[in-house]
Amino acid sequence: xxxSEAITERVWPHPEIVGDLDQLRKxxxxxxxxxxxxxxxxTANVLLAAGASPAMVIAEEESGDFAKIAQSLLIxxxxxxxxxAGSMLKAAAAAEEKKTPWVLDPVAxxxxxxxxxxxxxxIKYKPAVIRGNASEILxxxxxxxxxxxxxxxxxxVDALPAARKLAGSTGAVVAVSGEVDxxxxxxxxxxxxxxxxxMTKITGTGCSLGALIAAFLPVTPNPLRAATAASAVxxxxxxxxxxxxxxxxxxxxxxxxxxSLIGVE
Numbered sequence: 001x002x003x004s005e006a007i008t009e010r011v012w013p014h015p016e017i018v019g020d021l022d023q024l025r026k027x028x029x030x031x032x033x034x035x036x037x038x039x040x041x042x043t044a045n046v047l048l049a050a051g052a053s054p055a056m057v058i059a060e061e062e063s064g065d066f067a068k069i070a071q072s073l074l075i076x077x078x079x080x081x082x083x084x085a086g087s088m089l090k091a092a093a094a095a096e097e098k099k100t101p102w103v104l105d106p107v108a109x110x111x112x113x114x115x116x117x118x119x120x121x122x123i124k125y126k127p128a129v130i131r132g133n134a135s136e137i138l139x140x141x142x143x144x145x146x147x148x149x150x151x152x153x154x155x156x157v158d159a160l161p162a163a164r165k166l167a168g169s170t171g172a173v174v175a176v177s178g179e180v181d182x183x184x185x186x187x188x189x190x191x192x193x194x195x196x197x198x199m200t201k202i203t204g205t206g207c208s209l210g211a212l213i214a215a216f217l218p219v220t221p222n223p224l225r226a227a228t229a230a231s232a233v234x235x236x237x238x239x240x241x242x243x244x245x246x247x248x249x250x251x252x253x254x255x256x257x258x259x260s261l262i263g264v265e
Contacts, residue, residue: 030071031072032070034073035074035105039203042252045256049259060087067091067100072100072101074211075091075092092125093125128226131209134177137163159176181231192235244258
């Protein structure tokens, strides 16, 4: 994939993305999801539709052990509690020890101190990918994010310099979600336009993208490719679903349908 290549509905099927999705469905990776309570069900359904196997293990007594069993891990701090924090730190430490690739989703980082401190602590355990909206990535990189709760008040392109900086300082691939998604390892930058505005009105579309990136991590050559494949498949499913529906409820169903049908047309 070249730096300037954009993966969109208009060029589907892209051979690399098709191959990555095929591998995901053949290998059915077990994805350990430590995510927020608002999006748990939707996230599990997104992973099942794509072809992965979700497991929502959050207990501190189990999180470290399960992170070593799973093929990948997602840590999403959206509704983090003090008890969750201990579980997440144990899982991240176990993932680093076992070399289990994992994704950090720093929801609303920069807005509240506890989650911001937690995200900083979690980064020490070397996530393969950090995925967030523009405000979250700006805040995590030390800039002013300007978030409104969990929503970004900045465009994804505005966060690109901060994303490259964050990738360079952490060694993680950074994926910035927005009208156009930008994925960077600090050097290469890949843009993925697509999706649909209605996706911002459905609870869990951003958070479950982090889980889908985690699902692609063990079946792709590198984290840059995993984040690109997940973003592309997500955008395509969103575009197709938006053409079939008139409102948010039917869109959510159509999105899962289209996600499950991509690549089997």
